[in-house]
Amino acid sequence: MNHIALGLYLSGQYEAAIxxxxxxxRQYPNFPLPYRWLAAALGQVGPAEEAIRELHKAIAxxxxxxxxxxxxxxxxxxxxxxxxxxxxxxxxxxxx
Numbered sequence: 702m703n704h705i706a707l708g709l710y711l712s713g714q715y716e717a718a719i720x721x722x723x724x725x726x727r728q729y730p731n732f733p734l735p736y737r738w739l740a741a742a743l744g745q746v747g748p749a750e751e752a753i754r755e756l757h758k759a760i761a762x763x764x765x766x767x768x769x770x771x772x773x774x775x776x777x778x779x780x781x782x783x784x785x786x787x788x789x790x791x792x793x794x795x796x797x
Contacts, residue, residue, distance in 0.1 A: 702721060702722075702724055702725035702728065702729075702735065703722075703725050703732065703734045703735045703738070705721050705725075706718050706721040706722040706725060706735050706738040706739070706742075707734075707738055709721055709742075710738050710741060710742050710785075710786070710789070711782050711785060711786075715742040715745045715746045716742075716746065718738055718739075718742040719739060719742045719743060719746070721735075722735040722736070722738045722739035722742065723739060726739065731762070733759070733762045733763035733766045733767070734766070734770070736755065736758050736759035736762050737759045737767065737770065737771065737786070737790070738786075739755050739759070740752060740755040740756040740758070740759045740789070740790060740793045740795075741786050741788075741789030741790050741793065742789060743755055743789075743793055744756070744788075744789040744790060744791070744792030744793030744794075745788075745789045745792060749793075749794075752792065752793035752794065753793060753794040755793065756790065756793040756794050756795055771786070771787070771790065771795070771797065772797055
């Protein structure tokens, strides 16, 4: 489900990414990655309050994972996909 949310986000299908990330989080609440895609997608479409709330959850669920995947681009992630993800997270309030 996380990979589907990621693909939907990167293809600009933000509403579908939000729905899929939420479904993934309901099924696997301790898996940290879909929280990041939910926050980024909400950052792209709003509302701002919800995006900020989900960004805080994305960080709180697994701070070291968030740092690893967001502060530093993973070598397998294309630069343009990383920039797109960071754009959504910044719109959600991330200041990193």
